[in-house]
Amino acid sequence: MTTAYALINGSMIQGSQDQQVKPNTTILINEQGRIEQVGRSDELEVPAHYQIIDLANRYVMPGLINAHVHLFSDGKPFSVSASESTLKFAYKHILDTPFGKSLLKKRMKRNALNALHAGVTTMRSVGEFFYTDVALRNEIQAKQFVGPNLLVSGFFLSVTGGHGAPFLALEGDSPWEARKNVRLNVRHGVDLIKICVTGGVTDAKRVGEAGQLQMTVEEVTAICEEAHKIGLRVAAHVESSEGVRVALKGGVDTIEHGAEMDDEIISLYKNNPRALKGYTALIPTLQAAYPSIVLDPIISKVSPMVRENSRLVYDSMLKSVHQAVENGITMGVGTDAAMPLVTHYDLWRELEHYMKKAGLSASRVIDMVTTTNAKILGVDQVTGTLEVGKNADLIVLTQNPLEQISALSNVSLVMVNGHLIPQPSVKRVAEVDRILDSLPE
Ligand SMILES: [Zn+2]
Numbered sequence: 001m002t003t004a005y006a007l008i009n010g011s012m013i014q015g016s017q018d019q020q021v022k023p024n025t026t027i028l029i030n031e032q033g034r035i036e037q038v039g040r041s042d043e044l045e046v047p048a049h050y051q052i053i054d055l056a057n058r059y060v061m062p063g064l065i066n067a068h069v070h071l072f073s074d075g076k077p078f079s080v081s082a083s084e085s086t087l088k089f090a091y092k093h094i095l096d097t098p099f100g101k102s103l104l105k106k107r108m109k110r111n112a113l114n115a116l117h118a119g120v121t122t123m124r125s126v127g128e129f130f131y132t133d134v135a136l137r138n139e140i141q142a143k144q145f146v147g148p149n150l151l152v153s154g155f156f157l158s159v160t161g162g163h164g165a166p167f168l169a170l171e172g173d174s175p176w177e178a179r180k181n182v183r184l185n186v187r188h189g190v191d192l193i194k195i196c197v198t199g200g201v202t203d204a205k206r207v208g209e210a211g212q213l214q215m216t217v218e219e220v221t222a223i224c225e226e227a228h229k230i231g232l233r234v235a236a237h238v239e240s241s242e243g244v245r246v247a248l249k250g251g252v253d254t255i256e257h258g259a260e261m262d263d264e265i266i267s268l269y270k271n272n273p274r275a276l277k278g279y280t281a282l283i284p285t286l287q288a289a290y291p292s293i294v295l296d297p298i299i300s301k302v303s304p305m306v307r308e309n310s311r312l313v314y315d316s317m318l319k320s321v322h323q324a325v326e327n328g329i330t331m332g333v334g335t336d337a338a339m340p341l342v343t344h345y346d347l348w349r350e351l352e353h354y355m356k357k358a359g360l361s362a363s364r365v366i367d368m369v370t371t372t373n374a375k376i377l378g379v380d381q382v383t384g385t386l387e388v389g390k391n392a393d394l395i396v397l398t399q400n401p402l403e404q405i406s407a408l409s410n411v412s413l414v415m416v417n418g419h420l421i422p423q424p425s426v427k428r429v430a431e432v433d434r435i436l437d438s439l440p441e
Contacts, residue, residue, distance in 0.1 A: 002418040005029040006046040010055030015371030019363035029392040033418020063121025063393035065373035068334020071108035075343035117424035118345035119411040121393035122149040126194045127156045134189045146419045153194035154185045162214040163196035175222030182226040193227045193234045198243035201309045210309040211240025220250025259316040261323045269329045281330040281376040287350045288336035289314035321358045332376040333369040345426045348408035362402045392418040
């Protein structure tokens with residue numbers, strides 16, 4: 001049970017594509033943390049015991065949803081230059097110990113709370129160590145602390161030696177091994193399955209390897225069948241066109257990152273009989289690749305090889321964004337927070353990137369990061385819009401984000417499931433902010 005609130009006199013922005021500001025709006029929120037009524041302030045009567053919060057001259061909109069994060073890191077630059085034996089040693093003797101795991105969980109909790117204070121009321125975490133994400137989600141659901149709504153995947157599923165393996169992935173090399181790994185993750189309580197169909201920039205060892213195909217259609221199909229039969233979605237890390245084709249044919253529900261499309265790929269996105277809902281959505285992560293391409297390597301700390309792989313992946317990903325827009329393919333928003341220079345608190349930078357590089361309007365990107373993301377993740381029954389019956393997941397802003405998208409960087413109030421955070425405080429990483437503020441257009 002929470003307090004019942006009446007948010008009065010706010011200018012409401014809804015997550016539907018032709019967004020208009022509705023002035024003088026009152027939102028009533030009941031003790032169960034659900035939206036009870038939405039209407040004009042001069043027409044809605046506020047019940048006596050409701051705590052009134054006056055939002056005059058402020059904007060209220062649905063809480064933000066980040067569809068692609070990792071909680072284990074915070075976006076400070078890191079370079080994975082250590083040898084495999086050093087990494088193995090560190091994993092075994094530091095991370096995979098009770099002490100290491102407790103540090104990891106504290107860090108993940110800190111990142112989740114930082115995101116929440118920045119207005120992210122729902123996060124989909126797509127790849128973590130030891131099911132610590134499951135434990136964190138359970139603590140939030142058991143109301144041990146007020147946190148964001150978490151959807152968690154546990155370990156990646158990869159092929160032997162594939163992306164994220166061996167530390168961040170369960171490895172499997174046939175449809176049946178892949179099915180077993182789905183069942184293992186399900187046994188540990190995950191909300192979705194994350195698979196790696198191709199290599200990735202973080203562990204590629206030469207130029208072009210990031211998008212190299214790793215899984216077969218048979219493996220992807222088996223994973224999707226296994227997940228879909230109990231209603232779980234499958235998110236696929238993919239960084240090349242051939243990878244996208246294999247993932248779509250196998251029936252994944254979201255393509256993470258993405259790559260240039262051809263006609264077959266476009267039609268599979270829009271009509272994918274093996275996907276849970278009959279279509280597949282695209283979750284690009286532009287801001288995760290962009291800085292390392294345009295920054296001086298002395299600042300970004302990336303090697304020439306990583307820089308070139310990032311450029312290849314980014315160019316192809318941006319093409320796919322244009323193609324998704326042109327062809328009416330469902331597209332959501334994720335940031336890959338945890339990657340170098342991608343924080344958990346600056347979701348607006350990804351939105352601004354869509355506006356600058358793909359010509360999308362502010363109302364379109366706001367819709368993507370709220371309503372559309374909720375649909376893609378399968379949580380649109382409970383969040384993503386400010387409608388009667390949904391959970392009170394919302395943010396309040398002092399400036400209009402439809403006029404200036406960076407207004408989202410200054411959230412003056414957050415509510416998640418009806419729990420009020422009256423004075424959100426975001427712990428910013430000054431070094432990262434400075435670098436990102438200085439990026440060329
Ligand atoms: Zn990722």
